[in-house]
Amino acid sequence: MAATPMNQLSALVNNMFATGLLDEQFQQLQMLQDASAPDFVSEVVTLFCDDGERIIGELTKLLEKSSVDFDRVDAFVHQLKGSSASVGAQKVKNTCIQFREFCQQKSRDGCLKTLDSVRTEFYDLRSKFQTLLQLERQIQGFYPK
Amino acid sequence: MAVATETPFHVLAVDDSLPDRKLIERLLKTSSFQVTTVDSGSKALQFLGLHDEDSPVSVHADQLDVAVNLIITDYCMPGMTGYDLLKKIKESSFLRDIPVVIMSSENIPSRINRCLEEGADEFFLKPVRLSDMSKLKPHILKSRCKEHNHQEQHQQSDSNSSESSNPTNNSSGDSSNSRKRKAADDEILPQTIRLRHS
Numbered sequence: 202m203a204a205t206p207m208n209q210l211s212a213l214v215n216n217m218f219a220t221g222l223l224d225e226q227f228q229q230l231q232m233l234q235d236a237s238a239p240d241f242v243s244e245v246v247t248l249f250c251d252d253g254e255r256i257i258g259e260l261t262k263l264l265e266k267s268s269v270d271f272d273r274v275d276a277f278v279h280q281l282k283g284s285s286a287s288v289g290a291q292k293v294k295n296t297c298i299q300f301r302e303f304c305q306q307k308s309r310d311g312c313l314k315t316l317d318s319v320r321t322e323f324y325d326l327r328s329k330f331q332t333l334l335q336l337e338r339q340i341q342g343f344y345p346k
Numbered sequence: 347m348a349v350a351t352e353t354p355f356h357v358l359a360v361d362d363s364l365p366d367r368k369l370i371e372r373l374l375k376t377s378s379f380q381v382t383t384v385d386s387g388s389k390a391l392q393f394l395g396l397h398d399e400d401s402p403v404s405v406h407a408d409q410l411d412v413a414v415n416l417i418i419t420d421y422c423m424p425g426m427t428g429y430d431l432l433k434k435i436k437e438s439s440f441l442r443d444i445p446v447v448i449m450s451s452e453n454i455p456s457r458i459n460r461c462l463e464e465g466a467d468e469f470f471l472k473p474v475r476l477s478d479m480s481k482l483k484p485h486i487l488k489s490r491c492k493e494h495n496h497q498e499q500h501q502q503s504d505s506n507s508s509e510s511s512n513p514t515n516n517s518s519g520d521s522s523n524s525r526k527r528k529a530a531d532d533e534i535l536p537q538t539i540r541l542r543h544s
Contacts, residue, residue, distance in 0.1 A: 226473050226475075229473070229475055229476065230369075232476065233369075233372050233373065233376055233476070238372060238375075238376075241372055244368060245365055245368050245369060245372075248364050248365040248368055249365045251364075252363070252364055252365055276424075279422065279451075280363060282451065283363055283366065283422075283451045283472065284363055284365045284366060286451055286472060286473050287363075287365055287366050287369050287472065287473045288365060288369075289473075
């Protein structure tokens with residue numbers, strides 16, 4: 202099978218579904234993209250990535266403090282959980298659920314460990330999203346609407 | 347053959363999360379709604395023409411530049427929650443008939459019941475999907491029928507002191523009611539036509 206951008210895109214997206222990185226909510230996003238909103242997926246994904254980066258930064262700062270405000274940490278994790286659910290970022294969303302448990306328990310160690318997991322997963326997802334969007338742009342370049 | 351142009355229903359969407367706002371906006375537009383999004387409850391109230399102090403004298407229906415047919419709001423927001431916003435809307439004599447839908451990522455039965463008891467028409471679990479959009483129009487149509495009936499009742503009865511005690515407010519209320527009634531008459535018919543053909 203030729204490694205055309207379209208084939209590469211399919212393979213990437215299928216892989217992201219197969220590995221549990223994405224769930225069916227992402228398909229909802231794809232369904233919402235059409236000629237009247239040709240960049241919808243790209244726009245939402247970009248907003249999610251920017252939002253996620255911001256939240257992870259805040260979480261890092263909050264957990265560096267000697268006395269941790271777990272309510273504030275929980276509020277930020279709740280935000281990230283919400284936006285990851287909205288774009289279908291299943292793995293990140295599930296890690297956020299775990300994260301909130303550690304917040305309830307007021308466990309600094311638990312929170313720090315989970316923050317590391319969220320960070321790793323988020324950056325992995327983001328880099329795959331960036332590849333996905335690049336491929337989409339290439340394809341749109343071949344078939345201008 | 348002339349095609350009747352129907353004004354699309356206008357939904358005000360309230361959510362502090364930017365990706366979520368983008369999503370709800372697209373879901374609503376795909377379902378042929380006109381959409382305004384705001385990022386907080388207080389901005390929603392500003393848009394609806396309701397001031398925070400909630401002084402009845404300053405509330406005029408003609409402050410609403412565009413009629414809002416439904417409000418859909420996230421529950422968890424900093425400052426004013428979706429529940430607080432719902433309460434303010436239901437406490438307002440000229441906003442209370444606008445259907446309100448609450449969205450939440452958390453499935454907490456006591457939260458859901460609280461919202462429904464306060465007058466929310468529907469509760470959506472996030473992430474909101476395309477299939478949820480079909481639940482919105484029935485609430486809009488139901489509230490428009492209710493409003494239409496209210497206009498008829500006000501026409502028939504002379505005394506209308508249920509809405510407010512301020513005489514100034516009553517007269518402006520009447521003129522806005524008659525404007526709304528005219529609008530309701532004009533718009534209810536095309537919608538029923540739409541129903542028959544869909």
